[in-house]
Amino acid sequence: MSNSPYLASILKQAEQRDGDKPEFLQAVKEVLATIAPAVDANPAYEATGLLERFIEPERFVQFRVAWVDDEGKTRVNRGYRVQFNSAIGPYKGGLRLHPTVNESIIKFLGFEQVLKNSLTGLPMGGGKGGSDFNPKGKSDAEVMRFCQAFMTELQRHIGPFTDVPAGDIGVGGREIGFLFGQYKRIRDEWSGVLTGKALSYGGSLARTEATGYGLLYYTEEALNKLRNDSFEGKTVAISGSGNVAVFATEKAQSLGAKVVTASDSNGYVYDPNGINLDILKDIKVDHRGRIKEYADRVSSATYSDNRTDIWTVPVDIALPCATQNEIDGASAKKLVDNGVKVVAEGANMPSTPEAIDVYRDNNVLYGPAKAANAGGVAVSGLEMSQNSERLSWSFDDVDGRLKTIMTNIVAKSMDAAAKFSTPDDLMSGANIAGFEKVADAMLAQGIL
Ligand code: NDP
Numbered sequence: 001m002s003n004s005p006y007l008a009s010i011l012k013q014a015e016q017r018d019g020d021k022p023e024f025l026q027a028v029k030e031v032l033a034t035i036a037p038a039v040d041a042n043p044a045y046e047a048t049g050l051l052e053r054f055i056e057p058e059r060f061v062q063f064r065v066a067w068v069d070d071e072g073k074t075r076v077n078r079g080y081r082v083q084f085n086s087a088i089g090p091y092k093g094g095l096r097l098h099p100t101v102n103e104s105i106i107k108f109l110g111f112e113q114v115l116k117n118s119l120t121g122l123p124m125g126g127g128k129g130g131s132d133f134n135p136k137g138k139s140d141a142e143v144m145r146f147c148q149a150f151m152t153e154l155q156r157h158i159g160p161f162t163d164v165p166a167g168d169i170g171v172g173g174r175e176i177g178f179l180f181g182q183y184k185r186i187r188d189e190w191s192g193v194l195t196g197k198a199l200s201y202g203g204s205l206a207r208t209e210a211t212g213y214g215l216l217y218y219t220e221e222a223l224n225k226l227r228n229d230s231f232e233g234k235t236v237a238i239s240g241s242g243n244v245a246v247f248a249t250e251k252a253q254s255l256g257a258k259v260v261t262a263s264d265s266n267g268y269v270y271d272p273n274g275i276n277l278d279i280l281k282d283i284k285v286d287h288r289g290r291i292k293e294y295a296d297r298v299s300s301a302t303y304s305d306n307r308t309d310i311w312t313v314p315v316d317i318a319l320p321c322a323t324q325n326e327i328d329g330a331s332a333k334k335l336v337d338n339g340v341k342v343v344a345e346g347a348n349m350p351s352t353p354e355a356i357d358v359y360r361d362n363n364v365l366y367g368p369a370k371a372a373n374a375g376g377v378a379v380s381g382l383e384m385s386q387n388s389e390r391l392s393w394s395f396d397d398v399d400g401r402l403k404t405i406m407t408n409i410v411a412k413s414m415d416a417a418a419k420f421s422t423p424d425d426l427m428s429g430a431n432i433a434g435f436e437k438v439a440d441a442m443l444a445q446g447i448l
């Protein structure tokens with residue numbers, strides 16, 4: 001951290017105002033610490049109160065979502081949308097449906113999204129939303145009624161040129177379909193107001209695969225540029241078994257790596273022969289099953305109900321793809337002790353600050369979430385372009401653009417890091433490169 005009194009005062013203000021929102025404060029502190037050299041170098045930021053504005057969302061809405069379950073009982077959930085920053089484009093970011101969702105989680109995700117979207121090079125501001133609704137164990141009809149009630153409130157805040165939500169944890173193709181249908185019904189218009197749509201009504205090829213594939217394109221490029229190495233022949237641990245984890249596994253395997261783990265919130269499986277992707281997809285994608293079933297079906301696999309022990313498996317590369325703070329200092333230490341050389345984040349903020357310290361102290365190549373997992377929102381941006389053009393691009397076209405965007409993010413991060421610190425500090429580089437574009441746009445637009 002620099003000795004800048006300006007940064008110190010911003011940090012103090014954040015602690016006072018948001019001390020009760022631990023995940024949000026964690027994300028803000030990490031960014032402030034790493035952008036210090038760029039802030040110190042530009043006095044216009046302090047003169048215009050830029051950082052004060054940067055850490056304060058433009059708008060935060062919370063609303064009641066009342067719906068009726070299959071037994072006829074009324075249920076009430078909390079809905080949220082944070083519209084964090086629109087300096088470089090309409091608010092853009094996913095919706096999360098998970099019982100742990102609260103104001104702190106939504107704000108941390110929205111804040112990260114601002115910088116991530118900037119890094120893609122596409123004109124997208126940052127937003128995020130969701131609800132503490134738990135989709136697990138709910139019928140399709142219940143999910144539909146919840147999504148309709150949620151959109152009935154959300155629709156007044158969003159639009160294809162204002163704010164364009166998408167999926168995140170608990171929100172996939174099924175939920176986007178229900179949300180889109182309700183928006184169209186209320187507004188009486190077809191528009192690209194959501195991304196992650198199915199191909200039959202304006203979705204983009206390669207959006208489903210984009211976050212996982214993008215993570216691998218990014219990490220392969222970083223490995224190549226900074227370690228003169230590749231995924232070929234590497235052993236890889238991947239956590240989670242949702243959208244990001246499944247397609248990260250698929251691309252890692254196609255790049256010649258052996259993925260030996262998968263997990264969910266109950267536990268993890270270890271398969272020293274390499275995860276069988278068809279069986280993983282059958283359980284998780286086709287049947288919404290539990291990861292334990294993998295070990296029941298594959299004799300070489302073992303199951304443990306201690307989810308965090310996944311990081312005790314010896315691997316060359318770890319790709320956390322489940323949720324925030326899933327790798328703490330002790331888990332990071334275990335990974336390093338067992339020889340890990342690379343950690344790249346598919347999930348948002350999966351490493352605690354203590355874990356990041358361990359990576360840094362042990363020269364682990366660290367790909368931070370806002371850079372490494374930007375492929376999902378990047379292809380969402382490409383979906384918006386296709387909707388505006390009323391055209392659909394081929395899979396190879398979208399996938400090729402995704403690859404270019406991810407390799408550009410590595411280059412931008414290395415350039416920014418080299419300018420202010422050390423070239424292989426991809427975390428500082430991503431934070432500075434993402435921040436500078438947004439800050440330039442904010443400066444140009446005056447005090448808002
Ligand atoms: P999914 O809902 O498809 O899958 C989430 C996976 O993570 C599941 O295996 C789930 O297990 C596990 N998980 C969720 N919450 C927890 C928790 N509190 N503790 C332990 N495990 C948990 O979501 P995605 O794959 O889309 O998202 C995974 C991560 O990637 C998230 O951090 C998300 O923000 C991030 N991300 C997603 C993008 C996208 O395009 N979808 C883009 C960029 C980042 P279980 O089934 O037991 O809940």
Ligand code: 2IT
Nearest residue numbers: 093094166168376377380
């Ligand atoms: O965290 C993320 O970047 C996402 N969940 C994807 C957001 C999007 O708008 O596609």
